[in-house]
Amino acid sequence: MKKTRRILALLLAAMLTVSAAGCGSTSAPASSAPESSAAQPSEPASESEPAQEEVPEEPAYTSLDDFVLFDKDGQTLRTGRDATGEQGIVSTSKYEASKIGRQIIEEGGNAIDAAVAAAFALGLVEPNSSGIGGGGFMTLYLAETGETQFIDFRECAPAAATPDMWVMGDDGKVVGNEMMEGGKSIGVPGEVAGMLYILENYGTMTRQQVLQPTIDLARKGVTVTPTLANDMMDSFDKMMKYPEFGETFLREDGLPYGVGEIFQNPDYASTLELIAEQGADGFYKGPLAEAIVAANNKYDGLMTMEDLANYQVKVTEPVKGTYRGYEILSSPPPSSGGTIVIEILNILENFDLPGMEPNSAEELHLFSEAFKLAYADRAKYMGDPKYVDVPLAGLMNKEYAKTLAAQIDVEKAAETVEANDPWPYEHVETTHYSIADKEGNMVSVTKTVNGIFGSGVCVDGYGFMLNNEMGDFDFGPDKPNSIAGGKVPLSSMSPTVVLKDGKPAFVLGSPGATTIISTVAQVISKVIDHGMTMQEAVDAPRIKGFKDNKIDYETRIDQAVIDKLVEMGHICNPLEEWNRSFGSVQAVLYGEDGVLQGAADPRRDGKALGY
Template sequence: MKKLRTINAFLALVLSVSLVAGCTPKAPPPAQPPAQTEARKPAESPAPPPLKNVEVVSKNGMVAAAHPLAAEAGVEVLKKGGNAIDAAVATALAVSVVEPNASGLGGGGFMLIRFAKTGETVVIDYREVAPQKATPDMYKVVDGKVVDDADHIGYKAVAVPGYVAGLSLALKKYGTMKLADVMQPAIKYAEEGITVTATLSGIIKDNFDKISKFPATAKIYLKDGLPYEAGDKLVNKDYAKTLRLIAAKGPDVFYKGEIADAIAKDMAANGGLITKADLAAYQPSIRKPVSGTYRGYEIISSPPPSSGGTHVIEILNMLENYDVKKLGHNTPDALQLWTEVIRRVFADRGKYMGDPAVVKVPLDGLLSKEYAKERAKDIDLNKAGTEVTAGDPSAYEGAHTTHLSVIDKEGNMVALTQTIECFFGSGVVVPGLGFLLNDEMDDFDVEPGRANSPGPGKKPLSSMSPTLVLKDGKPFLSVGSPGGPRIITAVAQVLSNIIDHGMSIQEAIEAARIHADNQSVYVEGRIPEQVRQALEAKGQKVTVKKEYDLYFGGAQGVLFDTAKGEFHGGADPRRDGKAVGY
């Protein structure tokens, strides 16, 4: 039996295709320009395939998350009288157990909340921060690459986690339930074990080398030294013990108590930079979200140090200069437009975005509709342009990650995106604690002197884009995605699918996606060959991914139909997503 398992695992490793997580490419993906043309009548939009997931409809509330057990945990909290914040925290903790490759106690994130009674919106920023020993030249770089992948794998890749502090703050300030109560589903799943899905098994196989480097990690995520297969039971009693400790003693035990001691000791023994003083100093922030409009809908999203919300809005502002509906969905002209818009946005992101506590971000300019109009005016729908630099938003100044969405029956809305960066983070599990530590130092630019270069106490740039949409001032949509830089383009495409093309939430999430950088246009295999050929005829280099590819994220969303008083939940089949309502 063991021999057969060995053969199966070997074949799976040989045949596996990379399942890309939330890792950010080191070179910021700039852009290629173009020249303005009239919008022409497009070719027929390709017919979409049947939906893989069923859209869920309910009357009292909805949770959409990257795993069914996590969504169920959130809905149980709603049924017990908890609000959307209570449910979001319970779901976030549960998803850290059932989707351990993507988030957990060793990571961080952003939670966007809108309160039904007041209409107020806030963002809880619990992004990780660089240790005090971090410096702009802390990594040795040869030929543009970090030696030994030190910013990505191992102890020097780890930034100070904000996860426990951020979720605890959200619950204490805006929730109605106790931390110990909302932690119970996560504790149960860790203690009793979860059934490994095909998705998780594939990700473990894809990260086998990383996991194998660290004995405490291999102990949890390998079975007899080999990757878990779909259907196996994965139990993490160390994680359950750690969760119980936090439930009993609160967040201080993580930042100032026994857990902090264990992290600091393991860091010191293995060349890591995080000290107990770094952990004790960590504080989450409450920030004002960024906002904009798109064709009459109000878009609310995450502010810096996440670049996500700003550039989702910048994409939409550029698209607003075109009749996107008339161009059709995923037609050659439509994808040409998206490609050129994306390249401009990422050129701006690479130059201007960083931790606002350290660098001045021209936020008003980047969010300006006039700036977007200027950036979009030379887009040519007939041909790819040549490489361009970032624009100048200062002239307009005036004023892999996981996602879950919750809307409760009162109309409170939460969009929460959290991560440990790449799948399985740094690969490090502190012995006895059971959770993975992030590799968020990978999100810094390793070249000194840049807006996003590392520094003591500095937050690395993020692409997380938890987003809320209002229609006529009322709750309409909560959505977001994992996927590193592809988060921004995934969220923007889902929003356009709904607003421009009239899709349901499930259709909008499942629709084939693209992403672009200065090298290529990356398209899912469901984009028809004739469309891809038409793009190539315009001068674009097209790279084809799988039909449903983790590269493009895993969006989860909840839409509220005001006219019918119904919640509609959509979940991404690119991961093990599930929407649950009641």
């Protein structure tokens, strides 16, 4: 019965989506609209009555303004994602969040103010990927002092979490999928604490100023894009399993929203009003905290009020490396992202990539081999440094990279790769957005609720999802990434700032789980090695893969190149021309003429806006 209900709901939602897209409709669901008077019998018009002039219809409301993201058939368009600006650029994964961030800069705020506003906006317009029930990392460059900070607001394990909290079934999987959904998948959220910390310490505006645009938009409504509509439809079963999820994110008639329809979230607006008034205490203490714990525990979770009250933002320095004269600053542990990006670039620096054709077989082969070597080290050594020793300096050492580069056969793919030993050299990373302003402040933020709509657990009456970040831990004890109370799970998030001669060059990052690392490395190389514009580098087709000698690739790569890679021993798996799994880079580059270039990834809904 449940399966039949789901099939019928999805079929009806699909038909409504096609209908709405075909008509260019962005109206609310038809079931909530008033009955049309055209459906009622009418008296014939009197011959003496004057002819009525036709009044043009008001265009239907859309939160996308004049940005055309999808066509009349609901298909995503891949153009028009970049922007330029003299005062600042905001490049996020959603138009509305970029618009709100730009508004903050227009009103006199700096890049940090805009970053905080964009974060809370993304929780409304992209709840499938991030939100205040999750966490993340920020790499921040402050122009006035030249200081770079790494802000860790990643989720952590509840104090009661242990390696044996999940049960493994005979099929080798966790019973009940408890790693990925329900209460035991939920880590203590850090986003609210992190964003308010940076606002208070580096911003210039009040909480009310940065939150009000999103409060207003939550009540007015946002246009459902193809990406969001697909994720809502794919999550329908989970919405049935966790009713609070469905009550917030399904239409009044119990069906998923279609492309072009308007989704309103007044509960989220009220939550932001509470945070604007009370700050972090409004989230981590009091009624909202009690609702978070109740939602978690209803579905067998372990979180307590003490876990929330004890959450702390951590401020450290980013990891630092160089690549062909550029300085790379990115995420340190507990993210593996920055370290492994730098290790990959160090390996590639031993080869003449600038002399190769972009995306040639020769170049892609080197990327693939570098990925294998660096990711093997990631699996063996990386974890939360509070719990395990990480040979950080060794992994990023140039001489160590030379030993790895020497293992690469430029004519043949290595079938198996083992982790190497960086210890002798020890002495010497969802959604992403990037913001930069004319003063040179750069903000790179990667944040997430982990899986699509996180754990499936929605905080009743508050309009946001809780993460399933516990699924990033390894199953079982005695591993660098095993569960412990208060521990932060390993991540690949790689929010990155790049300097040239001590001055801002560009800022970037991406979502995409383990693919984040390879995506960021490829885009950096495209800009530095091949002189591409930032949008060209973001648009360029990508590869991914680091084990079993397999490469996934976007089919815009020339088939002759793929044939050559196969001859070299690679197992090549075609995906689509533009594939969401290859990440979604948002970036800003400082042009030599002083104009900022914003780029946004057409693989999802990204849009850069300039001022």
